[in-house]
Amino acid sequence: xxxxxxxxxxxxxxxxxxxxxxxxxxxxxxxxxxxxxxxxxxxxxxxxxxxxxxxxxxxxxxxxxxxxxxxxxxxxxxxxxxxxxxxxxxxxxxxxxxxxxxxxxxxxxxxxxxxxxxxxxxxxxxxxxxxxxxxxxxxxxxxxxxxxxxxxxxxxxxxxxxxxxxxxxxxxxxxxxxxxxxxxxxxxxxxxxxxxxxxxxxxxxxxxxxxxxxxxxxxxxxxxxxxxxxxxxxxxxxxxxxxxxxxxxxxxxxxxxxxxxxxxxxxxxxxxxxxxxxxxxxxxxxxxxxxxxxxxxxxxxxxxxxxxxxxxxxxxxxxxxxxxxxxxxxxxxxxxxxxxxxxxxxxxxxxxxxxxxxxxxxxxxxxxxxxxxxxxxxxxxxxxxxxxxxxxxxxxxxx
Amino acid sequence: xxxxxxxxxxxxxxxxxxxxxxxxxxxxxxxxxxxxxxxxxxxxxxxxxxxxxxxxxxxxxxxxxxxxxxxxxxxxxxxxxxxxxxxxxxxxxxxxxxxxxxxxxxxxxxxxxxxxxxxxxxxxxxxxxxxxxxxxxxxxxxxxxxxxxxxxxxxxxxxxxxxxxxxxxxxxxxxxxxxxxxxxxxxxxxxxxxxxxxxxxxxxxxxxxxxxxxxxxxxxxxxxxxxxxxxx
Amino acid sequence: xxxxxxxxxxxxxxxxxxxxxxxxxxxxxxxxxxxxxxxxxxxxxxxxxxxxxxxxxxxxxxxxxxxxxxxxxxxxxxxxxxxxxxxxxxxxxxxxxxxxxxxxxxxxxxxxxxxxxxxxxxxxxxxxxxxxxxxxxxxxxxxxxxxxxxxxxxxxxxxxxxxxxxxxxxxxxxxxxxxxxxxxxxxxxxxxxxxxxxxxxxxxxxxxxxxxxxxxxxxxxxxxxxxxxxxxxxxxxxxxxxxxxxxxxxxxxxxxxxxxxxxxxxxxxxxxxxxxxxxxxxxxxxxxxxx
Numbered sequence: 001x002x003x004x005x006x007x008x009x010x011x012x013x014x015x016x017x018x019x020x021x022x023x024x025x026x027x028x029x030x031x032x033x034x035x036x037x038x039x040x041x042x043x044x045x046x047x048x049x050x051x052x053x054x055x056x057x058x059x060x061x062x063x064x065x066x067x068x069x070x071x072x073x074x075x076x077x078x079x080x081x082x083x084x085x086x087x088x089x090x091x092x093x094x095x096x097x098x099x100x101x102x103x104x105x106x107x108x109x110x111x112x113x114x115x116x117x118x119x120x121x122x123x124x125x126x127x128x129x130x131x132x133x134x135x136x137x138x139x140x141x142x143x144x145x146x147x148x149x150x151x152x153x154x155x156x157x158x159x160x161x162x163x164x165x166x167x168x169x170x171x172x173x174x175x176x177x178x179x180x181x182x183x184x185x186x187x188x189x190x191x192x193x194x195x196x197x198x199x200x201x202x203x204x205x206x207x208x209x210x211x212x213x214x215x216x217x218x219x220x221x222x223x224x225x226x227x228x229x230x231x232x233x234x235x236x237x238x239x240x241x242x243x244x245x246x247x248x249x250x251x252x253x254x255x256x257x258x259x260x261x262x263x264x265x266x267x268x269x270x271x272x273x274x275x276x277x278x279x280x281x282x283x284x285x286x287x288x289x290x291x292x293x294x295x296x297x298x299x300x301x302x303x304x305x306x307x308x309x310x311x312x313x314x315x316x317x318x319x320x321x322x323x324x325x326x327x328x329x330x331x332x333x334x335x336x337x338x339x340x341x342x343x344x345x346x347x348x349x350x351x352x353x354x355x356x357x358x359x360x361x362x363x364x365x366x367x368x369x370x371x372x373x374x375x376x377x378x379x380x381x382x383x384x385x386x387x388x389x390x391x392x393x394x395x396x397x398x399x
Numbered sequence: 400x401x402x403x404x405x406x407x408x409x410x411x412x413x414x415x416x417x418x419x420x421x422x423x424x425x426x427x428x429x430x431x432x433x434x435x436x437x438x439x440x441x442x443x444x445x446x447x448x449x450x451x452x453x454x455x456x457x458x459x460x461x462x463x464x465x466x467x468x469x470x471x472x473x474x475x476x477x478x479x480x481x482x483x484x485x486x487x488x489x490x491x492x493x494x495x496x497x498x499x500x501x502x503x504x505x506x507x508x509x510x511x512x513x514x515x516x517x518x519x520x521x522x523x524x525x526x527x528x529x530x531x532x533x534x535x536x537x538x539x540x541x542x543x544x545x546x547x548x549x550x551x552x553x554x555x556x557x558x559x560x561x562x563x564x565x566x567x568x569x570x571x572x573x574x575x576x577x578x579x580x581x582x583x584x585x586x587x588x589x590x591x592x593x594x595x596x597x598x599x600x601x602x603x604x605x606x607x608x609x610x611x612x613x614x615x616x617x618x619x620x621x622x623x624x625x626x627x628x629x630x631x
Numbered sequence: 632x633x634x635x636x637x638x639x640x641x642x643x644x645x646x647x648x649x650x651x652x653x654x655x656x657x658x659x660x661x662x663x664x665x666x667x668x669x670x671x672x673x674x675x676x677x678x679x680x681x682x683x684x685x686x687x688x689x690x691x692x693x694x695x696x697x698x699x700x701x702x703x704x705x706x707x708x709x710x711x712x713x714x715x716x717x718x719x720x721x722x723x724x725x726x727x728x729x730x731x732x733x734x735x736x737x738x739x740x741x742x743x744x745x746x747x748x749x750x751x752x753x754x755x756x757x758x759x760x761x762x763x764x765x766x767x768x769x770x771x772x773x774x775x776x777x778x779x780x781x782x783x784x785x786x787x788x789x790x791x792x793x794x795x796x797x798x799x800x801x802x803x804x805x806x807x808x809x810x811x812x813x814x815x816x817x818x819x820x821x822x823x824x825x826x827x828x829x830x831x832x833x834x835x836x837x838x839x840x841x842x843x844x845x846x847x848x849x850x851x852x853x854x855x856x857x858x859x860x861x862x863x864x865x866x867x868x869x870x871x872x873x874x875x876x877x878x879x880x881x882x883x884x885x886x887x888x889x890x891x892x893x894x895x896x897x898x899x900x901x902x903x904x905x906x907x908x909x910x911x912x913x914x915x916x917x918x919x920x921x922x
Contacts, residue, residue, distance in 0.1 A: 044423040127423050134421055141417075148615050196436055198610045201617060205624030228447030229440060233625060240626070257454050258447040264526035264699055276465070289813050290527060290699070290841065297533040300540070301641070311606040313599055314841045321541040329602050333609030336622050344621045352612035359604055433767055492786070503785050505733065515733060520698040527699035531897065535648045536641040539904040543912040553905060560902055563862045564895040565666035588671060596847045603848070 029062045029106040030055040031114040032087070037102050037123045042132020045096040045125045050089045052104055052117070058084055061108040067091070068103040068116075076103050099124045136397040140358060148351030155347030163346060168307050168325035169338050175281035175305045176213045184280035185220040185255075186210070189270065189295065191286015191310070192226040192263060195233055198333075199311050203286035204230070204237050205336035206309065210283060211238040215245035223256040224273065226266045231258045267291035271298045284308040284323070285332070288315045296322030309335060366393050406620045413618035451476065482510045555590060562587030633914045636907055644904065651900045655892035665888050666895060674866035676856030677835045678714075680806060682874075686719040688805040689798060693820065694734045695727045696812035700839055701734070706887035707837040707864035708734060708810045710871050712742040713884060715808075717875045721794050722756040723804070725780075727768055727815040732761050732784055734810075741883055753792045760784030765815035769823040773801045773832070802831040809836040817846055821853045829853070837863060865891050 032052040040047035055062050062084040068076035069091060082089050094100060099122035106114040130138075155161055179186045188210055190203035207223065214221045221238065225231040235256045242251040259269045271294060274282070282299040284292070284306070292308075292315040299306045300322055308319035309327030319326045327335060330352075337345030369390035376383030412432055419429030455469035463469075481487065488509045489502035504511055544550045561567030567583035574582050580589075616622035659665050670678070684690065692711060696704045715722050724735045735758050743750050750756055759780050762768045771779050776799060782788055789795045797803060801824055811817040817836040825832045833855065838846060840860030850857060858867050864887035872880050882889075 044426075129422060129424065131421055131423050138421055144611065145615055148612060149619075152619075152621060194440060196440075198613055198617075201625050202613055205622060208624040227440075228443035228450065231447065231450065232443070237625060254454065254457075258450045260451075261444075261447075262523075264523045268522075268526055290530060293530055293533050293537065294526070297537060300537075311609065313602045313606070314845055316602070318537070321537050329606040330609040333606075333613045336613075336616075336624050340624070345616065348612055348616050348621060352608055355608040355611065356605075359608070437764065437767075501786075505736065515730075519730075520701075523697060523699040524701065528702070531652065532645045532648050535644050535897075535901055535904055538901045539639075539641070539644055539908050542905045542908055544909050545912070553909075556905070557902060560898040563860075564898050565668075565891065566895055566899060568669060584669070584671065591844065592847055592850070595844045599844055600848050603845075 027061055027108060028112050029108040029114045030057050031117050032058075032065065032104055032106055033117070035102075035104055035117040035119060037100070037119045039123065039126050040090060042128045042130060042135075043125070044131065045127025046092060046094050048091045048094060048100065048102075048123060048125050050091060050102055050104070050119075052087050054084075054087055055106045055114060058106065061112075062106045063109060064107050065089075066105045066107055066113075068105070070101045070103070071098050076101075094125045096125055096127060143358065144351075144355045147354035148348050151351035152344050152347035155343035155350070158343075161343070161346040161350055163334070163338060163349060166327065166331050166334065166338055168309060168327045168331070169335055171305070171307055171325050172210055172339070173213060175283070175307055176210065176217050176219055178305055179214075179280035180217040180219040182280040184278055185222050186214055186281045186283070187270075187274065187279035187299075187304070188221055188223045188283045189286065190223065190225060190230055190234060191284075191288055192266060192291065193287040194227045195229045197287050199287040200227075200230055202311075202333050202335065203309070204233055206283070206285045206339065207234060208237045208241045209336075209339040211241035212245050215242045215247040215250060218247070218250065220252075221255060222273075222277075222279065224259045224266075224270055225256070226259060226261060226263075228258050231256060263289060263291060267294050270295060274298050274302055274304075278302045279304055282306045284310070284319065285327075285335075286310065288312055288319075293318040293322065299323070362393070362398070366390055369393065402623070402626055405626055406623065410618050410620060413614070448476075479511075479514060482514065487511070555594075558583060558586050558590060633911060636911050637915075647900055648897065651896040652893040655896050656889075659889050659892045665885070665892050668865045668869045668888055668891065670866040670870050673850070673857050673859070674863055674870060676851070677837075677858055677867060678856075678870040680833065680835045680856055681711075681714050681718060681720075681808070684718055684720050684805055688720045689723060689794075689803060690715055690720045691723045691725065691801060691804045691807045692735075693725050693727065693807065693809045693811075694731045694738070695816045696734060696810055696839075697728055697730045698733075700812035702890070703839050703861050703864070704810050704812060704837060705734075705737070706861070706890070707858050707867060708738045709741055709883065709886065710864065710868045711808050711810065711837070712738045713746075713875070714871050716743060716747045716750060717871075719755075720805075723759060723794070723798070724757065725759040726761045727765060727819075728812075729761055729763075732758065735784075746881070753787075754794055757792055757794055758784040766819040766823050769801075769815075769819055773824050773828065776800050802828055805833070807832060807834045809834060811836060811838045811842065813839070813842065816842070817854070817857075818842075818849075821846075821849050825853045837867075861887055861890050861894060 032055050035050070035052040038049050038051070040049050050067065052065075064084055065082040065086075066078065067080045067082065067089050069079050070076040079091060080089060091100075091102070101119055101122050103116045103118045105116045108114075151161075176186060188207055190207060191197070191200050193200050195201065211221050223231075223234050223238065225234060235253050238256060239248075239251050239253070242248055259266050274295075275298065279299075279302075282295070282304045284295060285308070288295075288310050289312070292310070292312075296306060296308065296319055306323040307325045307327075308323040309332035310316065310319065311329050311332055313329070316326065316328055320328075334349055337349050369386045373383045373386030373390060376386065378384050378387060415425070415432055416429045419425045419427075419432075452473070455473050458466045458469040459473075483504060486500050486502055486504055486509075489504060489506045489511070491497070491499055492501035492503070495501040505515075506512060542549075542553060542556070544553055558567075561570065562583040567587070571582040571584075579585060613622070617625070681690075692715070694708055696708075712722070724739070726732050726735060739756070739758070743756060752758075760783060762779050764771075764779075768779060777789060780789055783792060801807065807820065807824065809817050809820050811820075817834070817838050820834055820836070825834045829852070834853070835856045836846070836854060837858035838860075840862075843857065843859035843863075846854060846857055858864055868884060868887045872884060876884065
């Protein structure tokens with residue numbers, strides 16, 4: 001009896017050992033299959049997409065997939081790890097001139113690896129003629145530019161276009177007239193940035209109108225600039241304005257001069273000049289930074305009428321507090337159209353409104369999707385769909 | 400011709416930059432255009448320097464009121480230029496002892512460093528510090544509760560001014576937990592992250608649209624004011 | 632009182648502001664005491680972003696400010712460098728402003744050379760210096776740093792600097808710390824670095840008070856944390872000192888906290904001025920005087 005029990009127990013022991021051996025052998029993950037490499041569509045020619053079918057035992061034994069690349073099939077370089085539930089990977093920062101081979105290995109617990117799977121042939125990334133990430137932006141740009149061009153053509157065709165009154169621009173004549181009566185100069189500051197800043201260009205366009213009015217009133221316009229290129233552009237502009245007003249002989253190029261690129265050196269000069277020469281009208285039109293309040297308060301101290309226009313949101317509060325009139329953001333960019341009254345320019349303002357419509361639609365859709373999705377909760381399928389749609393809008397369309 | 404060539408250059412340069420953004424093969428063109436602008440801006444330094452010299456030399460020769468300041472300006476300009484470009488007083492780099500200009504221009508104790516540390520630094524700090532005085536005078540003059548919007552503005556200003564200091568924290572520290580949302584420091588965070596953010600976003604969107612429209616007008620030659628009046 | 636206030640020369644206001652700043656500075660300097668600080672969510676987010684780093688992690692510090700804004704940003708730059716030095720991360724300094732390198736020199740001299748003399752240039756920290764081009768620099772280095780940076784600030788070849796070995800672009804850094812006073816600054820870093828590469832580039836920033844409202848829209852996705860003005864600097868300083876400061880921290884690590892004293896008094900002064908201004912306004916309105 002005891003012998004039979006002993007044999008039975010010994011058999012159990014052997015059976016246990018043997019099954020453990022088998023289990024150890026089946027811990028090895030199976031290799032993935034159907035491993036392919038394809039050029040990533042619509043990119044700069046630096047990405048390749050890898051796809052494979054999961055290992056047969058991936059749910060049990062695969063901890064992750066390791067990805068390797070090589071340009072000569074001899075030595076492979078490790079490039080990344082992918083979670084076990086994922087069967088694709090996009091390789092980036094590749095060279096279009098080189099051909100690549102890729103390898104994937106399923107890795108289990110304790111680093112046990114499957115046999116490697118290599119792509120059949122080498123592949124080079126190709127550069128597409130268009131950057132696919134920017135398709136949505138391209139379409140929005142087309143719609144926006146198209147609407148601007150459309151309304152310009154409509155305006156040329158004679159369609160009447162109305163624009164609301166902008167107090168700051170209505171005050172240009174008043175300010176110039178005041179300076180003429182007082183016999184004091186007009187100070188115009190086109191911001192402290194260079195000509196590559198669109199606000200500076202917008203400031204120069206306002207300068208052309210101010211200079212024209214000043215020429216008609218025979219008032220002096222002084223334009224200290226912070227950049228040499230701006231000085232050159234301002235001189236051309238003012239000279240042309242004086243010519244248009246029929247006063248070419250009154251133009252004095254020495255009144256438009258360069259001071260310094262250094263922000264506070266420039267404002268120190270302008271501040272001193274304002275206190276000494278006491279201009280009767282001050283125009284601040286362009287991109288400004290911390291010096292905005294210094295200029296505006298000094299203008300206030302000398303009793304000048306001040307009109308400011310900028311698209312720097314941080315400086316708008318200072319100008320609003322200290323100046324008589326302030327053109328806020330878009331109003332500043334509309335100044336050129338407003339002052340000239342030309343149909344072309346008014347048409348562009350109308351076309352710009354289409355951009356706002358697009359933005360409002362985007363905001364309403366995005367906010368609506370996210371709000372509804374959050375209210376329904378991510379546990380419901382509709383809620384999850386709405387949240388995913390909002391995420392797609394944000395990370396694909398609007399990126 | 401005088402106006403057409405600049406218009407052509409503007410249109411060409413602008414559209415190249417737009418195309419370069421969408422078409423990968425042309426991406427390098429956009430970068431080249433940006434570098435050309437940097438080169439032009441650098442050359443413009445010489446133009447600006449020349450203009451500076453002309454204006455101030457004229458002030459000195461005409462003995463205009465305040466001509467002494469022009470003399471100071473020119474002296475400072477030349478001293479800084481010579482000291483900086485010439486690396487005056489800078490020891491050569493130990494790796495290249497035979498080359499006088501191999502030293503680092505910001506070497507501590509050198510005349511250039513001295514100009515930065517004892518002239519440029521205090522002067523710029525002073526100019527920026529003046530903002531504190533102007534803020535106070537602007538607050539006294541301009542912040543009047545003339546209408547409902549102004550009252551809202553002032554109330555918000557009080558909350559933010561107090562919330563960013565210890566005084567505000569101290570004033571509302573006694574609030575019970577269920578009122579913690581009304582503590583001034585929490586109100587400050589709420590105002591900044593909700594109202595301020597919403598307002599700034601709206602302004603930024605409007606500005607972005609204005610920039611896009613103005614840029615398009617300039618590229619298409621619809622707005623030529625920057626070249627002078629639109630009339631020939 | 633109305634007559635006195637109505638015609639008040641603004642130089643009296645300037646004098647009041649002068650006194651409201653100098654008297655607290657004097658008192659704090661004499662007594663060594665300043666007001667307590669409490670951290671907020673944003674400063675804690677900045678602190679944690681650096682606190683989770685491991686020893687040897689590469690961190691890019693971009694100092695985009697000048698002496699004019701040193702009052703607000705200098706203390707936070709010092710605190711950033713100290714925190715990074717305590718965490719033993721590898722510090723890579725750069726600047727988009729022409730006088731940024733001088734700000735870097737100041738911070739390095741104040742913190743590293745003085746309190747962390749064991750840190751070795753080229754192995755633990757490196758100064759890559761200033762490059763002109765504003766956002767153009769960011770656009771290039773976000774994919775290829777060596778296209779622009781071939782030497783460090785003092786002319787040593789990048790290839791000869793050991794800690795530059797594994798750095799090819801900004802994406803190789805675990806964190807970017809930006810101290811910004813305007814353009815080019817945090818907004819450009821967010822637009823051209825963290826937005827195109829949200830999974831690879833993480834940015835935290837310190838900025839001036841005027842700039843902070845413009846950066847709130849980027850929180851928390853593109854900008855996990857932000858230190859706004861001297862208040863943010865004081866909060867961050869407190870967090871760093873609580874963790875690493877000891878009982879008697881060096882006064883240079885308490886600069887922001889000290890500067891909160893004048894800020895408090897100045898803010899109270901502005902509130903008083905606004906109240907007085909409205910007193911004048913309402914009296915005039917009652918009397919029917921046009922304003």
